[in-house]
Amino acid sequence: MSFARSRSKIALAAALAATTMLGACSTYQPAPKSFQEATIQPYRLDSGDRLRISVFEQTGLSNTYTVDQAGYISFPLIGQVTARGQTMVALEGAIAAKLKQGYLRDPDVTIEMDRYRPVFVMGEVGRPGQYSYVPGMTAQNAIAIAGGFTPRGNQRDIDVTRKINGRSITGRTSISSAVLAGDTIYVRERLF
Structure with missing residues (x-):
């Protein structure tokens, strides 16, 4: 009986850990509508321009x-x-x-x-770092300049941190999305 209880507690602990880990993975939400709207707005100056x-x-x-x-x-x-x-x-x-x-x-x-101020490409890319921004650049272009995806890089979607109305907002978006000067692009590790 005590062995069954121990197994039950271990299974419960494992389930809680898995739930916590999945919860942590979902902290990034899909990019809000303001992400796409920012790409068609007039360019706003910031540090580094x-x-x-x-x-x-x-x-x-x-x-x-x-x-x-x-x-x-x-x-x-x-x-x-x-x-x-x-x-x-x-x-x-x-x-x-x-x-x-x-x-x-x-x-x-x-x-x-x-x-323009640079873009920053981080995570599972060949050469993470700071790169020159070019108008019309997409996340895929920026990743290619940064040495492309590593074998573990998630090629489906990426996380972008962008300053909108003075606030830094992070959202998940496709690799074909437009990026802006000053954006930080993060390529996550794929799960399998």
Whole structure:
């Protein structure tokens, strides 16, 4: 009788452990609708983006500027300008407005992307790390650049962490999904 009880307790403990492990595996939910919507929204600047900013007929102001870790660019005459979360058009307007305040009569500011912030590819890939982002990139492209899947890599779907409205959100999506600059792509190990 005592042996049967021990077996019963062991079976119960194993079932609880399996349930806990399965629960841990399901902590990532399918990517929310906002994941796909973010790929068709205007590009939002963040730390690591490098911009070519030109002010018409002002060669001393026209240069390449990088968005720093705090989300600002340091611009001559006007100092720190908030770039994080802004579109390039909005940032053009913000810089022009500040230059109008006692520096230039009618500044004509244009911004072009010089280099996007990188994507990060982790998990079961040949060379995990940081890679240059290219507009139109898919998760599959990023994984290929990172050396492709390892023999244990799950090739069906991946986990992507993306900053949306200032919050980092992780969701499970297919490998053909579009990625954005700054995304972290994680290739899980397949179960069998």
